[in-house]
Amino acid sequence: METVEERIYRRRWLTMLTLVSGLIVVIIDNTILNVALPSISQQLGASQAQLTGAILSYAVVFGSLQFTAGVLGDRWGRKRIFMIGLVLFGLASLAASQSQSPNQLVGFRALMAIGAAMITPQTLSILTNVFPPAERGRAIAIWAGCTGASLALGPIVGGLLLDYFWWGSIFFINVPIVIGTFIAAWFLVPESKNSNAGRIDPAGIALSVVGLGALIFGLVYGGEKRDWSSVLSTGMIVFGVAILALFVLVESKIDSPSFDVRFFKNPRFSAASIAAAFGFFALFGISFFLTFYFQFVKGLTPLQAGLSVLPVGIAQVIFAPRAPKLVARIGPKFTIAFGLTVLAASLFGYLFVSLDDPVWHVYVLGFFTGAGLAHVVAPSTESVMSSLPPENAGAGAAVNNTTRQVSGALGIAVFGTVLQVMYARAIQPSLVFLPESVRDQASRSIGDTYVVLRGLAETDPAAAQKASQEFLCEAGQACAAGQAYLTGVHVTAVIAAIFALSGAAVVLRYLPRKGMAVSYTRSAPDSEPSALPAE
Numbered sequence: 001m002e003t004v005e006e007r008i009y010r011r012r013w014l015t016m017l018t019l020v021s022g023l024i025v026v027i028i029d030n031t032i033l034n035v036a037l038p039s040i041s042q043q044l045g046a047s048q049a050q051l052t053g054a055i056l057s058y059a060v061v062f063g064s065l066q067f068t069a070g071v072l073g074d075r076w077g078r079k080r081i082f083m084i085g086l087v088l089f090g091l092a093s094l095a096a097s098q099s100q101s102p103n104q105l106v107g108f109r110a111l112m113a114i115g116a117a118m119i120t121p122q123t124l125s126i127l128t129n130v131f132p133p134a135e136r137g138r139a140i141a142i143w144a145g146c147t148g149a150s151l152a153l154g155p156i157v158g159g160l161l162l163d164y165f166w167w168g169s170i171f172f173i174n175v176p177i178v179i180g181t182f183i184a185a186w187f188l189v190p191e192s193k194n195s196n197a198g199r200i201d202p203a204g205i206a207l208s209v210v211g212l213g214a215l216i217f218g219l220v221y222g223g224e225k226r227d228w229s230s231v232l233s234t235g236m237i238v239f240g241v242a243i244l245a246l247f248v249l250v251e252s253k254i255d256s257p258s259f260d261v262r263f264f265k266n267p268r269f270s271a272a273s274i275a276a277a278f279g280f281f282a283l284f285g286i287s288f289f290l291t292f293y294f295q296f297v298k299g300l301t302p303l304q305a306g307l308s309v310l311p312v313g314i315a316q317v318i319f320a321p322r323a324p325k326l327v328a329r330i331g332p333k334f335t336i337a338f339g340l341t342v343l344a345a346s347l348f349g350y351l352f353v354s355l356d357d358p359v360w361h362v363y364v365l366g367f368f369t370g371a372g373l374a375h376v377v378a379p380s381t382e383s384v385m386s387s388l389p390p391e392n393a394g395a396g397a398a399v400n401n402t403t404r405q406v407s408g409a410l411g412i413a414v415f416g417t418v419l420q421v422m423y424a425r426a427i428q429p430s431l432v433f434l435p436e437s438v439r440d441q442a443s444r445s446i447g448d449t450y451v452v453l454r455g456l457a458e459t460d461p462a463a464a465q466k467a468s469q470e471f472l473c474e475a476g477q478a479c480a481a482g483q484a485y486l487t488g489v490h491v492t493a494v495i496a497a498i499f500a501l502s503g504a505a506v507v508l509r510y511l512p513r514k515g516m517a518v519s520y521t522r523s524a525p526d527s528e529p530s531a532l533p534a535e
Helices: 004-010 012-043 048-076 078-097 102-130 133-164 174-188 202-225 231-253 261-265 267-297 302-307 310-319 323-352 359-386 390-433 436-442 446-459 461-471 480-510
Strands: 516-519 530-533
Touching (some): 012 048, 012 078, 012 102, 012 133, 012 174, 048 102, 048 390, 078 102, 078 174, 133 323, 202 231, 231 261, 267 302, 267 323, 267 359, 267 446, 310 359, 323 480, 436 446
Protein backbone atom coordinates (compact mmCIF):
# COMPACT_ATOMS: atom_id res chain seq x y z
CA MET A 1 0.00 0.00 0.00
CA GLU A 2 1.29 3.45 -0.94
CA THR A 3 2.42 5.57 1.99
CA VAL A 4 1.64 9.28 2.38
CA GLU A 5 5.26 10.17 1.66
CA GLU A 6 5.27 8.08 -1.51
CA ARG A 7 2.02 9.68 -2.71
CA ILE A 8 3.38 13.17 -2.06
CA TYR A 9 6.55 12.34 -3.99
CA ARG A 10 4.62 10.83 -6.90
CA ARG A 11 2.43 13.94 -7.16
CA ARG A 12 5.26 16.44 -6.67
CA TRP A 13 5.16 17.83 -10.23
CA LEU A 14 1.37 18.19 -10.14
CA THR A 15 1.84 19.99 -6.84
CA MET A 16 4.41 22.21 -8.53
CA LEU A 17 1.96 22.99 -11.36
CA THR A 18 -0.78 23.91 -8.90
CA LEU A 19 1.44 26.14 -6.80
CA VAL A 20 2.91 27.83 -9.86
CA SER A 21 -0.61 28.57 -11.11
CA GLY A 22 -1.30 30.47 -7.91
CA LEU A 23 2.09 32.16 -8.07
CA ILE A 24 1.70 33.27 -11.68
CA VAL A 25 -1.67 34.99 -11.19
CA VAL A 26 -0.25 36.88 -8.20
CA ILE A 27 3.00 37.93 -9.88
CA ILE A 28 1.24 38.93 -13.10
CA ASP A 29 -0.74 41.47 -11.11
CA ASN A 30 2.51 43.30 -10.34
CA THR A 31 2.77 44.33 -14.00
CA ILE A 32 -0.59 43.72 -15.70
CA LEU A 33 -1.81 47.11 -14.51
CA ASN A 34 1.04 48.93 -16.27
CA VAL A 35 -0.36 48.44 -19.77
CA ALA A 36 -3.82 49.57 -18.63
CA LEU A 37 -2.65 52.83 -17.04
CA PRO A 38 -3.48 55.00 -20.08
CA SER A 39 -6.99 53.49 -20.29
CA ILE A 40 -7.61 53.92 -16.55
CA SER A 41 -6.31 57.48 -16.72
CA GLN A 42 -8.90 58.30 -19.37
CA GLN A 43 -11.89 56.28 -18.10
CA LEU A 44 -11.56 56.89 -14.35
CA GLY A 45 -9.93 60.30 -14.59
CA ALA A 46 -6.92 59.15 -12.57
CA SER A 47 -3.94 61.45 -12.11
CA GLN A 48 -0.33 60.30 -12.36
CA ALA A 49 -0.11 60.15 -8.56
CA GLN A 50 -3.31 58.05 -8.35
CA LEU A 51 -2.01 55.68 -11.03
CA THR A 52 1.21 55.29 -9.10
CA GLY A 53 -0.85 54.74 -5.95
CA ALA A 54 -2.80 51.93 -7.60
CA ILE A 55 0.47 50.16 -8.36
CA LEU A 56 2.15 50.86 -5.04
CA SER A 57 -0.86 49.94 -2.87
CA TYR A 58 -0.47 46.39 -4.18
CA ALA A 59 3.32 46.33 -3.97
CA VAL A 60 3.66 47.84 -0.49
CA VAL A 61 0.96 45.73 1.20
CA PHE A 62 2.13 42.62 -0.64
CA GLY A 63 5.70 43.14 0.50
CA SER A 64 4.86 44.15 4.06
CA LEU A 65 2.67 41.15 4.89
CA GLN A 66 4.58 38.26 3.35
CA PHE A 67 6.63 37.43 6.41
CA THR A 68 3.53 37.39 8.62
CA ALA A 69 1.78 35.20 6.05
CA GLY A 70 4.79 32.88 6.08
CA VAL A 71 4.51 32.57 9.87
CA LEU A 72 0.77 31.89 9.56
CA GLY A 73 1.52 29.12 7.09
CA ASP A 74 4.19 27.61 9.32
CA ARG A 75 1.83 27.72 12.31
CA TRP A 76 -1.64 26.94 10.93
CA GLY A 77 -0.79 25.03 7.78
CA ARG A 78 0.73 26.22 4.51
CA LYS A 79 -1.94 24.66 2.33
CA ARG A 80 -4.69 26.22 4.44
CA ILE A 81 -3.22 29.73 4.24
CA PHE A 82 -2.53 29.27 0.52
CA MET A 83 -6.19 28.44 -0.14
CA ILE A 84 -7.52 31.25 2.07
CA GLY A 85 -5.26 33.62 0.15
CA LEU A 86 -6.70 32.37 -3.14
CA VAL A 87 -10.25 33.10 -1.98
CA LEU A 88 -9.40 36.61 -0.77
CA PHE A 89 -7.39 37.39 -3.89
CA GLY A 90 -10.21 36.22 -6.16
CA LEU A 91 -12.93 38.21 -4.37
CA ALA A 92 -10.79 41.37 -4.28
CA SER A 93 -10.00 40.96 -7.99
CA LEU A 94 -13.71 40.80 -8.75
CA ALA A 95 -14.29 43.97 -6.73
CA ALA A 96 -11.36 45.77 -8.39
CA SER A 97 -12.78 45.02 -11.83
CA GLN A 98 -15.91 46.99 -10.90
CA SER A 99 -14.14 50.06 -9.43
CA GLN A 100 -15.91 53.34 -10.11
CA SER A 101 -13.14 55.70 -8.95
CA PRO A 102 -9.34 55.75 -8.61
CA ASN A 103 -9.59 55.58 -4.81
CA GLN A 104 -11.76 52.47 -4.98
CA LEU A 105 -9.19 50.86 -7.26
CA VAL A 106 -6.37 51.68 -4.83
CA GLY A 107 -8.33 50.13 -1.94
CA PHE A 108 -9.29 46.94 -3.76
CA ARG A 109 -5.71 46.54 -5.00
CA ALA A 110 -4.59 46.63 -1.36
CA LEU A 111 -7.07 43.85 -0.54
CA MET A 112 -5.75 41.83 -3.47
CA ALA A 113 -2.27 42.27 -2.03
CA ILE A 114 -3.32 40.75 1.30
CA GLY A 115 -4.46 37.62 -0.52
CA ALA A 116 -1.32 37.63 -2.67
CA ALA A 117 0.88 37.87 0.43
CA MET A 118 -0.82 34.75 1.82
CA ILE A 119 -0.19 32.84 -1.42
CA THR A 120 3.39 33.57 -2.42
CA PRO A 121 5.51 32.43 0.57
CA GLN A 122 3.52 29.20 0.84
CA THR A 123 4.42 28.20 -2.73
CA LEU A 124 8.15 28.22 -2.06
CA SER A 125 7.99 26.69 1.42
CA ILE A 126 5.71 23.85 0.23
CA LEU A 127 8.05 23.13 -2.69
CA THR A 128 11.01 23.05 -0.32
CA ASN A 129 9.22 20.38 1.74
CA VAL A 130 7.79 18.37 -1.18
CA PHE A 131 10.95 18.02 -3.27
CA PRO A 132 13.95 16.05 -1.96
CA PRO A 133 17.33 17.81 -1.78
CA ALA A 134 18.52 16.25 -5.04
CA GLU A 135 15.63 17.82 -6.99
CA ARG A 136 15.14 20.97 -4.94
CA GLY A 137 17.52 23.13 -6.97
CA ARG A 138 15.71 22.29 -10.19
CA ALA A 139 12.30 22.92 -8.61
CA ILE A 140 13.38 26.30 -7.28
CA ALA A 141 14.84 27.19 -10.69
CA ILE A 142 11.46 26.47 -12.31
CA TRP A 143 9.72 28.49 -9.58
CA ALA A 144 12.09 31.40 -10.15
CA GLY A 145 11.72 31.17 -13.93
CA CYS A 146 7.94 31.34 -13.60
CA THR A 147 8.32 34.39 -11.37
CA GLY A 148 10.39 36.25 -13.94
CA ALA A 149 8.30 35.11 -16.89
CA SER A 150 5.11 36.19 -15.09
CA LEU A 151 6.43 39.72 -14.70
CA ALA A 152 6.85 39.85 -18.47
CA LEU A 153 3.56 38.04 -19.12
CA GLY A 154 1.50 40.63 -17.24
CA PRO A 155 1.60 43.39 -19.90
CA ILE A 156 0.97 40.84 -22.67
CA VAL A 157 -2.14 39.43 -21.01
CA GLY A 158 -3.28 42.94 -20.14
CA GLY A 159 -2.81 44.20 -23.68
CA LEU A 160 -4.70 41.24 -25.14
CA LEU A 161 -7.64 41.78 -22.78
CA LEU A 162 -7.76 45.54 -23.38
CA ASP A 163 -7.97 45.01 -27.12
CA TYR A 164 -11.32 43.22 -26.66
CA PHE A 165 -12.71 44.10 -23.22
CA TRP A 166 -12.98 46.96 -20.71
CA TRP A 167 -10.08 47.88 -18.44
CA GLY A 168 -11.55 45.92 -15.50
CA SER A 169 -11.05 42.66 -17.40
CA ILE A 170 -7.39 42.65 -16.32
CA PHE A 171 -8.65 41.90 -12.80
CA PHE A 172 -11.72 39.83 -13.67
CA ILE A 173 -9.52 37.29 -15.49
CA ASN A 174 -8.07 36.30 -12.11
CA VAL A 175 -11.37 34.85 -10.90
CA PRO A 176 -11.58 31.67 -13.07
CA ILE A 177 -7.84 31.03 -12.62
CA VAL A 178 -8.19 31.26 -8.85
CA ILE A 179 -11.18 28.89 -8.87
CA GLY A 180 -9.25 26.29 -10.89
CA THR A 181 -6.18 26.59 -8.69
CA PHE A 182 -8.29 26.29 -5.53
CA ILE A 183 -9.87 23.03 -6.73
CA ALA A 184 -6.49 21.59 -7.75
CA ALA A 185 -4.89 22.58 -4.44
CA TRP A 186 -7.70 20.91 -2.49
CA PHE A 187 -6.80 17.52 -4.00
CA LEU A 188 -3.09 17.77 -4.85
CA VAL A 189 -1.23 19.98 -2.38
CA PRO A 190 -0.14 18.29 0.88
CA GLU A 191 -0.46 20.07 4.20
CA SER A 192 2.69 20.96 6.13
CA LYS A 193 3.45 22.95 9.27
CA ASN A 194 6.31 23.96 11.54
CA SER A 195 5.62 22.94 15.12
CA ASN A 196 8.01 25.65 16.36
CA ALA A 197 6.32 28.49 14.45
CA GLY A 198 6.22 31.80 16.28
CA ARG A 199 3.42 34.16 17.24
CA ILE A 200 1.90 36.96 15.18
CA ASP A 201 3.68 40.32 15.49
CA PRO A 202 1.08 43.12 15.13
CA ALA A 203 3.58 45.83 16.12
CA GLY A 204 5.99 44.75 13.40
CA ILE A 205 3.24 44.67 10.79
CA ALA A 206 2.07 48.16 11.73
CA LEU A 207 5.59 49.64 11.76
CA SER A 208 6.51 48.13 8.38
CA VAL A 209 3.33 49.30 6.63
CA VAL A 210 3.48 52.80 8.14
CA GLY A 211 7.20 53.18 7.49
CA LEU A 212 7.08 52.01 3.89
CA GLY A 213 3.88 53.92 3.22
CA ALA A 214 5.32 57.18 4.57
CA LEU A 215 8.60 56.77 2.67
CA ILE A 216 6.89 56.03 -0.63
CA PHE A 217 4.29 58.77 -0.13
CA GLY A 218 7.09 61.29 0.43
CA LEU A 219 8.86 60.19 -2.75
CA VAL A 220 5.71 60.22 -4.88
CA TYR A 221 4.42 63.52 -3.44
CA GLY A 222 7.79 65.18 -4.07
CA GLY A 223 7.69 63.99 -7.66
CA GLU A 224 4.10 65.17 -8.13
CA LYS A 225 5.02 68.66 -6.87
CA ARG A 226 8.52 68.54 -8.42
CA ASP A 227 9.90 69.61 -5.06
CA TRP A 228 11.38 67.12 -2.58
CA SER A 229 12.45 70.00 -0.35
CA SER A 230 8.87 70.75 0.68
CA VAL A 231 8.04 70.22 4.34
CA LEU A 232 5.50 67.47 3.63
CA SER A 233 7.70 65.52 1.20
CA THR A 234 10.89 65.74 3.26
CA GLY A 235 9.01 65.19 6.50
CA MET A 236 7.31 62.02 5.26
CA ILE A 237 10.57 60.61 3.89
CA VAL A 238 12.42 61.26 7.17
CA PHE A 239 9.47 59.92 9.17
CA GLY A 240 9.32 56.78 7.02
CA VAL A 241 13.04 56.09 7.38
CA ALA A 242 12.84 56.63 11.15
CA ILE A 243 9.88 54.26 11.50
CA LEU A 244 11.67 51.61 9.42
CA ALA A 245 14.76 51.97 11.61
CA LEU A 246 12.54 51.48 14.66
CA PHE A 247 10.99 48.48 12.91
CA VAL A 248 14.41 46.84 12.47
CA LEU A 249 15.29 47.55 16.12
CA VAL A 250 12.02 46.09 17.40
CA GLU A 251 12.25 43.03 15.16
CA SER A 252 15.76 42.27 16.40
CA LYS A 253 14.59 42.22 20.03
CA ILE A 254 11.39 40.14 20.04
CA ASP A 255 11.08 36.36 19.88
CA SER A 256 8.47 36.19 17.09
CA PRO A 257 9.27 38.98 14.63
CA SER A 258 7.19 39.66 11.53
CA PHE A 259 10.48 40.10 9.64
CA ASP A 260 13.29 38.04 11.13
CA VAL A 261 16.35 40.27 10.70
CA ARG A 262 18.50 37.57 12.33
CA PHE A 263 18.50 35.72 9.02
CA PHE A 264 20.69 38.49 7.64
CA LYS A 265 23.50 37.49 10.02
CA ASN A 266 24.08 34.66 7.57
CA PRO A 267 26.24 36.20 4.79
CA ARG A 268 24.93 33.76 2.20
CA PHE A 269 21.33 34.69 2.97
CA SER A 270 21.95 38.44 3.17
CA ALA A 271 24.15 38.79 0.08
CA ALA A 272 21.79 36.72 -2.09
CA SER A 273 18.75 38.65 -0.84
CA ILE A 274 20.37 42.03 -1.44
CA ALA A 275 21.47 41.01 -4.93
CA ALA A 276 17.95 39.98 -5.89
CA ALA A 277 16.55 43.14 -4.28
CA PHE A 278 18.80 45.37 -6.39
CA GLY A 279 17.82 43.46 -9.51
CA PHE A 280 14.09 43.78 -8.82
CA PHE A 281 14.52 47.44 -7.86
CA ALA A 282 15.90 48.08 -11.34
CA LEU A 283 13.46 45.79 -13.18
CA PHE A 284 10.24 47.15 -11.66
CA GLY A 285 11.29 50.73 -12.30
CA ILE A 286 12.17 50.04 -15.93
CA SER A 287 8.96 48.10 -16.63
CA PHE A 288 6.95 51.05 -15.31
CA PHE A 289 8.26 53.55 -17.86
CA LEU A 290 8.35 51.18 -20.85
CA THR A 291 4.54 51.01 -20.93
CA PHE A 292 4.27 54.74 -21.53
CA TYR A 293 7.17 54.67 -23.99
CA PHE A 294 5.53 52.06 -26.21
CA GLN A 295 2.02 53.55 -26.11
CA PHE A 296 2.62 57.31 -26.02
CA VAL A 297 5.98 57.69 -27.76
CA LYS A 298 5.76 54.85 -30.27
CA GLY A 299 1.97 54.88 -30.65
CA LEU A 300 1.47 51.15 -30.10
CA THR A 301 -1.84 49.64 -29.01
CA PRO A 302 -2.08 48.10 -25.51
CA LEU A 303 -1.68 44.62 -27.01
CA GLN A 304 1.33 45.67 -29.07
CA ALA A 305 2.84 47.34 -26.03
CA GLY A 306 2.27 44.19 -23.99
CA LEU A 307 3.88 42.00 -26.64
CA SER A 308 6.86 44.33 -26.64
CA VAL A 309 7.99 42.96 -23.29
CA LEU A 310 7.76 39.37 -24.57
CA PRO A 311 11.55 39.20 -25.15
CA VAL A 312 12.05 39.58 -21.39
CA GLY A 313 9.83 36.56 -20.76
CA ILE A 314 11.39 34.50 -23.55
CA ALA A 315 14.83 35.08 -22.08
CA GLN A 316 13.54 34.03 -18.65
CA VAL A 317 12.12 30.79 -20.03
CA ILE A 318 15.34 30.02 -21.92
CA PHE A 319 17.92 30.85 -19.27
CA ALA A 320 16.26 30.28 -15.87
CA PRO A 321 16.26 26.45 -16.16
CA ARG A 322 19.88 26.58 -17.34
CA ALA A 323 21.13 28.81 -14.56
CA PRO A 324 21.66 25.88 -12.13
CA LYS A 325 24.09 24.32 -14.62
CA LEU A 326 26.17 27.48 -14.59
CA VAL A 327 25.99 27.52 -10.80
CA ALA A 328 27.33 23.95 -10.76
CA ARG A 329 30.31 25.06 -12.88
CA ILE A 330 31.28 28.42 -11.38
CA GLY A 331 29.20 28.70 -8.20
CA PRO A 332 26.35 31.04 -7.20
CA LYS A 333 28.68 33.97 -6.42
CA PHE A 334 29.92 34.40 -9.99
CA THR A 335 26.64 33.35 -11.61
CA ILE A 336 24.64 36.02 -9.77
CA ALA A 337 27.33 38.65 -10.36
CA PHE A 338 27.34 37.75 -14.07
CA GLY A 339 23.55 38.08 -14.23
CA LEU A 340 23.55 41.49 -12.55
CA THR A 341 26.32 42.69 -14.88
CA VAL A 342 24.32 41.62 -17.95
CA LEU A 343 21.26 43.34 -16.47
CA ALA A 344 23.28 46.54 -15.93
CA ALA A 345 24.64 46.45 -19.48
CA SER A 346 21.13 46.15 -20.92
CA LEU A 347 19.96 49.07 -18.77
CA PHE A 348 22.85 51.24 -19.92
CA GLY A 349 21.69 50.42 -23.44
CA TYR A 350 18.52 52.47 -22.92
CA LEU A 351 20.77 55.53 -22.72
CA PHE A 352 21.20 55.30 -26.50
CA VAL A 353 17.51 54.89 -27.42
CA SER A 354 16.26 57.81 -29.53
CA LEU A 355 12.89 58.83 -30.96
CA ASP A 356 13.58 57.48 -34.42
CA ASP A 357 14.98 54.13 -33.25
CA PRO A 358 12.98 51.10 -34.39
CA VAL A 359 11.26 49.31 -31.53
CA TRP A 360 13.26 46.14 -32.13
CA HIS A 361 16.24 47.88 -30.53
CA VAL A 362 14.28 47.96 -27.28
CA TYR A 363 13.26 44.33 -27.82
CA VAL A 364 16.94 43.33 -27.91
CA LEU A 365 17.62 45.25 -24.73
CA GLY A 366 14.62 43.55 -23.13
CA PHE A 367 15.96 40.12 -24.05
CA PHE A 368 19.28 40.83 -22.36
CA THR A 369 17.43 42.26 -19.36
CA GLY A 370 15.55 38.97 -19.03
CA ALA A 371 18.70 36.92 -19.56
CA GLY A 372 20.52 38.81 -16.83
CA LEU A 373 17.63 38.50 -14.40
CA ALA A 374 17.33 34.76 -15.07
CA HIS A 375 20.87 34.31 -13.76
CA VAL A 376 20.00 36.28 -10.63
CA VAL A 377 16.58 35.07 -9.49
CA ALA A 378 17.03 31.29 -9.49
CA PRO A 379 20.58 31.16 -8.01
CA SER A 380 19.83 33.80 -5.37
CA THR A 381 16.59 32.04 -4.38
CA GLU A 382 18.39 28.71 -4.09
CA SER A 383 21.16 30.34 -2.04
CA VAL A 384 18.60 31.88 0.31
CA MET A 385 16.57 28.71 0.79
CA SER A 386 19.55 26.36 1.17
CA SER A 387 21.10 28.65 3.78
CA LEU A 388 18.22 27.78 6.13
CA PRO A 389 16.97 24.39 7.39
CA PRO A 390 13.49 23.11 6.40
CA GLU A 391 11.85 24.29 9.65
CA ASN A 392 12.67 27.89 8.68
CA ALA A 393 11.52 27.45 5.06
CA GLY A 394 8.33 29.47 5.39
CA ALA A 395 9.97 32.36 7.22
CA GLY A 396 12.96 32.34 4.90
CA ALA A 397 10.80 32.31 1.78
CA ALA A 398 8.76 35.18 3.17
CA VAL A 399 11.84 37.29 3.93
CA ASN A 400 13.16 36.52 0.46
CA ASN A 401 9.90 37.51 -1.23
CA THR A 402 9.40 40.54 1.00
CA THR A 403 12.85 41.90 0.21
CA ARG A 404 12.18 41.64 -3.51
CA GLN A 405 8.66 43.00 -3.39
CA VAL A 406 9.57 45.98 -1.24
CA SER A 407 12.58 46.76 -3.42
CA GLY A 408 10.32 46.57 -6.47
CA ALA A 409 7.86 48.98 -4.88
CA LEU A 410 10.68 51.37 -4.06
CA GLY A 411 11.92 51.03 -7.64
CA ILE A 412 8.54 52.10 -8.99
CA ALA A 413 8.35 55.00 -6.53
CA VAL A 414 11.90 56.23 -7.11
CA PHE A 415 12.03 55.80 -10.88
CA GLY A 416 8.48 57.03 -11.40
CA THR A 417 9.31 60.13 -9.39
CA VAL A 418 12.62 60.77 -11.17
CA LEU A 419 10.93 60.27 -14.52
CA GLN A 420 8.18 62.71 -13.58
CA VAL A 421 10.65 65.39 -12.48
CA MET A 422 12.88 64.99 -15.55
CA TYR A 423 9.87 65.12 -17.89
CA ALA A 424 8.62 68.32 -16.26
CA ARG A 425 12.01 69.98 -16.66
CA ALA A 426 12.55 68.86 -20.25
CA ILE A 427 9.06 69.87 -21.44
CA GLN A 428 9.23 73.41 -20.01
CA PRO A 429 10.49 75.19 -23.20
CA SER A 430 7.56 73.81 -25.22
CA LEU A 431 4.85 74.85 -22.76
CA VAL A 432 4.70 78.29 -24.41
CA PHE A 433 2.62 76.65 -27.15
CA LEU A 434 -0.16 75.95 -24.63
CA PRO A 435 -2.54 78.31 -22.81
CA GLU A 436 -1.09 79.29 -19.44
CA SER A 437 -4.04 77.76 -17.57
CA VAL A 438 -3.13 74.19 -18.62
CA ARG A 439 0.66 74.35 -18.61
CA ASP A 440 1.09 72.96 -15.11
CA GLN A 441 -1.11 69.93 -15.81
CA ALA A 442 0.61 69.26 -19.14
CA SER A 443 4.02 69.19 -17.47
CA ARG A 444 3.13 66.49 -14.92
CA SER A 445 3.55 63.50 -17.23
CA ILE A 446 3.35 62.51 -20.86
CA GLY A 447 -0.12 61.10 -20.17
CA ASP A 448 -1.28 64.44 -18.80
CA THR A 449 0.14 66.16 -21.88
CA TYR A 450 -2.07 64.02 -24.10
CA VAL A 451 -5.10 64.67 -21.88
CA VAL A 452 -4.54 68.44 -22.14
CA LEU A 453 -4.24 68.29 -25.91
CA ARG A 454 -7.46 66.27 -26.23
CA GLY A 455 -9.29 68.77 -24.05
CA LEU A 456 -7.85 71.67 -26.02
CA ALA A 457 -9.06 70.09 -29.26
CA GLU A 458 -12.64 70.44 -28.01
CA THR A 459 -12.35 74.05 -26.83
CA ASP A 460 -9.83 75.58 -29.26
CA PRO A 461 -9.15 73.36 -32.31
CA ALA A 462 -6.76 75.84 -33.93
CA ALA A 463 -4.58 76.11 -30.82
CA ALA A 464 -4.73 72.35 -30.36
CA GLN A 465 -3.50 71.71 -33.90
CA LYS A 466 -0.57 74.09 -33.46
CA ALA A 467 0.35 72.58 -30.09
CA SER A 468 0.04 69.03 -31.40
CA GLN A 469 2.65 69.73 -34.06
CA GLU A 470 5.07 70.64 -31.29
CA PHE A 471 4.19 67.96 -28.74
CA LEU A 472 3.00 64.79 -30.45
CA CYS A 473 5.12 62.14 -32.09
CA GLU A 474 4.82 60.81 -35.59
CA ALA A 475 6.87 58.00 -37.04
CA GLY A 476 10.48 59.09 -37.36
CA GLN A 477 9.73 62.71 -36.41
CA ALA A 478 11.11 64.45 -33.33
CA CYS A 479 8.58 65.91 -30.94
CA ALA A 480 8.70 67.67 -27.60
CA ALA A 481 6.65 65.20 -25.54
CA GLY A 482 8.53 62.15 -26.78
CA GLN A 483 11.94 63.75 -26.44
CA ALA A 484 11.17 65.00 -22.93
CA TYR A 485 10.02 61.53 -21.94
CA LEU A 486 13.17 59.94 -23.35
CA THR A 487 15.24 62.37 -21.31
CA GLY A 488 13.63 60.91 -18.20
CA VAL A 489 14.12 57.37 -19.51
CA HIS A 490 17.84 57.95 -20.02
CA VAL A 491 18.33 59.22 -16.47
CA THR A 492 16.30 56.46 -14.83
CA ALA A 493 18.04 53.77 -16.90
CA VAL A 494 21.46 54.94 -15.75
CA ILE A 495 20.34 54.97 -12.11
CA ALA A 496 18.90 51.46 -12.49
CA ALA A 497 22.13 50.21 -14.08
CA ILE A 498 24.18 51.63 -11.21
CA PHE A 499 22.00 49.77 -8.71
CA ALA A 500 22.43 46.53 -10.66
CA LEU A 501 26.22 46.94 -10.68
CA SER A 502 26.12 47.71 -6.96
CA GLY A 503 24.31 44.43 -6.43
CA ALA A 504 27.04 42.61 -8.35
CA ALA A 505 29.67 44.25 -6.16
CA VAL A 506 27.84 43.14 -3.00
CA VAL A 507 27.71 39.56 -4.26
CA LEU A 508 31.39 39.44 -5.19
CA ARG A 509 32.37 40.91 -1.84
CA TYR A 510 30.08 39.10 0.58
CA LEU A 511 28.49 35.96 -0.93
CA PRO A 512 30.49 32.90 0.19
CA ARG A 513 31.43 30.26 -2.35
CA LYS A 514 29.82 27.69 -0.09
CA GLY A 515 27.44 28.18 2.81
CA MET A 516 26.02 26.60 5.92
CA ALA A 517 22.35 26.16 6.67
CA VAL A 518 21.73 28.12 9.86
CA SER A 519 18.84 27.30 12.17
CA TYR A 520 17.33 30.12 14.23
CA THR A 521 15.34 29.24 17.33
CA ARG A 522 12.35 31.51 17.68
CA SER A 523 11.54 30.68 21.25
CA ALA A 524 14.37 32.76 22.68
CA PRO A 525 15.31 36.07 21.12
CA ASP A 526 18.89 35.91 22.34
CA SER A 527 19.54 32.33 21.27
CA GLU A 528 22.53 31.71 19.10
CA PRO A 529 22.07 30.32 15.58
CA SER A 530 23.23 26.78 15.04
CA ALA A 531 24.97 25.85 11.82
CA LEU A 532 23.91 22.81 9.85
CA PRO A 533 25.51 21.47 6.68
CA ALA A 534 23.91 23.03 3.63
CA GLU A 535 22.18 20.56 1.37
